[in-house]
Amino acid sequence: MVExxxxxxxxxxxxxxxxxxxxxxxxxxxxxxxxxxMCASAFKLQQGKSTGxxxxxxxxxxxxxxxxxxxxxxxxxxMSLIHIENCPDHTMFFQYYYELHGEPVVLKxxxxxxxHVDFSALTHNITWYKNDSKTMILxxxxxxxxxxxxxxxxxxxxxxxxxxxxxxxxxxxxxCAEVSIQLTVVQKAAAxxxxxxxxxxxxxxxxxxxxxxxxxTINRTNMELQWxxxxxxxxxxxxxxxxxxxxxxLFFTSVLPTDSGYYTCKxxxxxxxxTYEITRTIKLQTVEQEKRITPIIVYPTQKTTTAALGSKMTxxxxxxxxxxxxxxxxxxxxANDTTIDMVYKQNRVMEGERQETTENGENFIEVPLIFKSVxxxxxxxxxxxxxxxxxxxxxxxxxxxxxxxxLPWYIATIPVALACVILAGICIQKRWKQRTDKGYTIAKV
Amino acid sequence: xxxxxxxxxxxxxxxxxxxxxxxxxQTKVFKYRIWDMNQQSLYLxxxxxxxxxxxxxxxxxxxxVFWVPNRFFKHELQPVIMGIRNGTRCLxxxxxxxxxxxxxxxxxxxLPRSGAASAPFTFFRTYKDGLWRFExxxxxxxxxxxxxxxxxxxxxxxxxxxxxxxDFYFQLC
Numbered sequence: 001m002v003e004x005x006x007x008x009x010x011x012x013x014x015x016x017x018x019x020x021x022x023x024x025x026x027x028x029x030x031x032x033x034x035x036x037x038m039c040a041s042a043f044k045l046q047q048g049k050s051t052g053x054x055x056x057x058x059x060x061x062x063x064x065x066x067x068x069x070x071x072x073x074x075x076x077x078x079m080s081l082i083h084i085e086n087c088p089d090h091t092m093f094f095q096y097y098y099e100l101h102g103e104p105v106v107l108k109x110x111x112x113x114x115x116h117v118d119f120s121a122l123t124h125n126i127t128w129y130k131n132d133s134k135t136m137i138l139x140x141x142x143x144x145x146x147x148x149x150x151x152x153x154x155x156x157x158x159x160x161x162x163x164x165x166x167x168x169x170x171x172x173x174x175x176c177a178e179v180s181i182q183l184t185v186v187q188k189a190a191a192x193x194x195x196x197x198x199x200x201x202x203x204x205x206x207x208x209x210x211x212x213x214x215x216x217t218i219n220r221t222n223m224e225l226q227w228x229x230x231x232x233x234x235x236x237x238x239x240x241x242x243x244x245x246x247x248x249x250l251f252f253t254s255v256l257p258t259d260s261g262y263y264t265c266k267x268x269x270x271x272x273x274x275t276y277e278i279t280r281t282i283k284l285q286t287v288e289q290e291k292r293i294t295p296i297i298v299y300p301t302q303k304t305t306t307a308a309l310g311s312k313m314t315x316x317x318x319x320x321x322x323x324x325x326x327x328x329x330x331x332x333x334x335a336n337d338t339t340i341d342m343v344y345k346q347n348r349v350m351e352g353e354r355q356e357t358t359e360n361g362e363n364f365i366e367v368p369l370i371f372k373s374v375x376x377x378x379x380x381x382x383x384x385x386x387x388x389x390x391x392x393x394x395x396x397x398x399x400x401x402x403x404x405x406x407l408p409w410y411i412a413t414i415p416v417a418l419a420c421v422i423l424a425g426i427c428i429q430k431r432w433k434q435r436t437d438k439g440y441t442i443a444k445v
Numbered sequence: 446x447x448x449x450x451x452x453x454x455x456x457x458x459x460x461x462x463x464x465x466x467x468x469x470x471q472t473k474v475f476k477y478r479i480w481d482m483n484q485q486s487l488y489l490x491x492x493x494x495x496x497x498x499x500x501x502x503x504x505x506x507x508x509x510v511f512w513v514p515n516r517f518f519k520h521e522l523q524p525v526i527m528g529i530r531n532g533t534r535c536l537x538x539x540x541x542x543x544x545x546x547x548x549x550x551x552x553x554x555x556l557p558r559s560g561a562a563s564a565p566f567t568f569f570r571t572y573k574d575g576l577w578r579f580e581x582x583x584x585x586x587x588x589x590x591x592x593x594x595x596x597x598x599x600x601x602x603x604x605x606x607x608x609x610x611x612d613f614y615f616q617l618c
Binding site for chain 1: 473482484485490497498501502503506514516517520558572575595614617
């Protein structure tokens, strides 16, 4: 790392700002000062009692530890000695390159968006190194097999021993960023291990695509691909496939379950008199096409539900969603054709949690409508359960009816009512008697 | 008279005897896979969603899409709010003459309750022959799109052409 660092400094021909230079020098001076102080103090302690020796070492160790911690803290601030010498920004590219032995490979130096600024448009000096090598990778004149050109690193062709980490450095006079890229070159026999997964649905049309050919198709008009399935060349004349010209796709008119497997696409790549071959392997998975079932509301079955004023109530809506759980079915309650959330802001009435169940391989979805307390307005509201998926929908209107006064209610209230009637009767009789008495007296006067 | 009222109330309680679960709102979040008709999956690069072919171990980089229906808009439009990272980073497309796609920190289960303010996060879905299109609710006529060239950011486009792919596969994981 130190060697590479020095190398970088040597390579670095860009003028750096004087403040940076000053900081570096000061940093160096500070380092020297601390080291000297430490040495001096250690020496002093050593000169003392012989038992102080161990103590001195501990002191020395702790000082150097705190100093290295200081350096670490600095490096977090992107101000460390190393990073000023080198780049403030070093990242590992998150994608790995997997390539085949003997084939052309292009690594691209990623252009990071540093602090949300896209630097790809700015001109940069880009340099390439292999992690375990000290020398910079130069142009094609220096090495006809591995060379750097612009933001790309070419291998023509790549070999298994090229596997490793490549570091590209983007630099201009105000910015520098390093990115490490992992390249793995495998033997052709291992092509399936580095396949690209792709998916198609059975009994529909669709295409698979020969990926990552971009670098090899620039400035090319004819792009002829050969497609193989399990090493067998696919013919264009069959009705099954359509070879889209000037496209990197293989079109299936109707995908069958037996179409799953490994596909290989090959493209010839002529470069300065030599023709190379580029191979990509695709692992095609075929997924059964879903059954087209529109949802069916199985509950509520009745048009009305009775409830008493002030009571709690739950109205469940159960929907048959068919045997295919892959299709999303939306189940929702509406009040006067409006979402429940919007009508009942205080959540007096609200939708309960969606429950998904499977009964004998069939899927059901249930969403309850919960009334915390039934109010009179509910008897005049249109409630609807709506079930919808991509193939259709069903709506089931339902109403809440005030509970008719039942027999038990009567039985419970009859004695009370009777008592009331009797009491009232007595009262009326008494008053009437009083009035007749008074009337008589008045008449008398 | 008080006795009558008490009896009435008691009876009302009995009528509402359907077991009532602890109230919970319908906030189920669905986890789906999305990929374009050119078989490109989505992954994150510099906090941007990018579409590309992912090979070998790179396939693990694919971002799964978490989504909820947005009931504020008409259900016929199949409105959805989508996000990645368990629905904590949501796809947003605020109204603009040239709309751009962003990822915003948001709770996907809360967004549908924000009414009209949820429009930048909402997409209307249309389905045809196994493929979906996603139209920005805040920018009518603009659809989610990938670039025909691999490893380019997910964006928005008015119509499909040689450079833009508007059709996606959208499946439960």
